[in-house]
Amino acid sequence: MSTFKIVSDSSSDIREFSAAFSSVPLKIRTDEREFCDDDTLNLSEMLTYLEKYKGKSSSACPNTAEWLEAFEGYENIFCVTITSSLSGSYNSAYGAAKEYMEKYPERHVLVIDSLSTGPECALVIEKLGQLISEGKSFDEISAEIKEYQKHTHLIFALESMHNLANNGRVSPIVAKLAGVIGIRIVGKASDEGTLEIMNKSRGAKRMLEDIIDNMKKTGCGGKVRIHHCENPAVSEKLEALIKETFPETSVVISTVGGLCGFYAERGGILIGYES
Numbered sequence: 244m245s246t247f248k249i250v251s252d253s254s255s256d257i258r259e260f261s262a263a264f265s266s267v268p269l270k271i272r273t274d275e276r277e278f279c280d281d282d283t284l285n286l287s288e289m290l291t292y293l294e295k296y297k298g299k300s301s302s303a304c305p306n307t308a309e310w311l312e313a314f315e316g317y318e319n320i321f322c323v324t325i326t327s328s329l330s331g332s333y334n335s336a337y338g339a340a341k342e343y344m345e346k347y348p349e350r351h352v353l354v355i356d357s358l359s360t361g362p363e364c365a366l367v368i369e370k371l372g373q374l375i376s377e378g379k380s381f382d383e384i385s386a387e388i389k390e391y392q393k394h395t396h397l398i399f400a401l402e403s404m405h406n407l408a409n410n411g412r413v414s415p416i417v418a419k420l421a422g423v424i425g426i427r428i429v430g431k432a433s434d435e436g437t438l439e440i441m442n443k444s445r446g447a448k449r450m451l452e453d454i455i456d457n458m459k460k461t462g463c464g465g466k467v468r469i470h471h472c473e474n475p476a477v478s479e480k481l482e483a484l485i486k487e488t489f490p491e492t493s494v495v496i497s498t499v500g501g502l503c504g505f506y507a508e509r510g511g512i513l514i515g516y517e518s
């Protein structure tokens with residue numbers, strides 16, 4: 244009997260899972276403090292601290308040793324990372340996988356570049372859990388998850404892009420727009436795993452309409468996962484609107500972890516969904 248494990252970096256916002264699972268934390272840093280994106284993190288306290296902090300803040304992905312520790316003891320590992328276009332997480336996981344398979348030639352690690360983050364990673368993890376519980380082989384699951392990824396999407400709506408711009412993940416010009424009071428930036432994870440801006444929406448109502456319009460373009464039917472950064476009210480409105488527009492969906496709302504919270508900032512909403 245082979246043993247399966249799912250490992251992801253903490254960008255997936257998943258802390259606990261039904262199958263064998265580990266979340267490998269990214270870190271958020273200033274010159275004075277380091278926040279580890281695990282169970283010990285108080286997100287609200289971190290956000291408040293960062294809003295007041297005048298210096299530079301940044302994030303750091305897991306290193307090879309941290310990934311290796313999460314793999315240890317398992318024969319078949321599926322490892323889901325944040326998009327390799329915006330983070331070194333995939334590369335360090337890939338290095339760890341190579342090392343692991345050299346040490347244990349009979350074991351397997353598939354490192355999956357989510358080309359996304361948050362709730363879209365969560366969908367991939369849920370799917371992996373389902374395929375494992377169906378008793379499929381490592382190779383079958385590897386093929387099916389690749390296919391599945393063609394049918395998952397990520398849309399985001401942000402009130403501020405301050406931390407994204409400060410860390411070189413979006414241009415300062417785009418970030419400035421998000422800083423305008425009442426303007427929300429609606430965008431998506433592109434096919435290449437980059438941040439693609441689609442709307443500059445004025446007001447929450449317009450933002451919700453723009454999110455739905457973008458979901459209509461790809462179609463939506465199946466699972467929807469909403470991860471928000473201290474914005475339950477708008478998430479619930481969005482849930483109602485999604486259920487009304489796409490009746491064949493099941494929506495689950497949850498909260499972001501530290502990494503997505505750092506970049507999405509207060510009010511930010513990420514939507515992962517199946518088409």
Ligand code: X90
Pocket residue numbers: 269301302303304325326329330331332358359360397399412431432433436437438439502503506507513
């Ligand atoms: O390696 C690191 O330090 C992590 C860097 C992560 C940078 C981007 C995180 C974005 C989080 C913001 C909106 C969603 C964008 C999705 C684009 C694929 C959430």
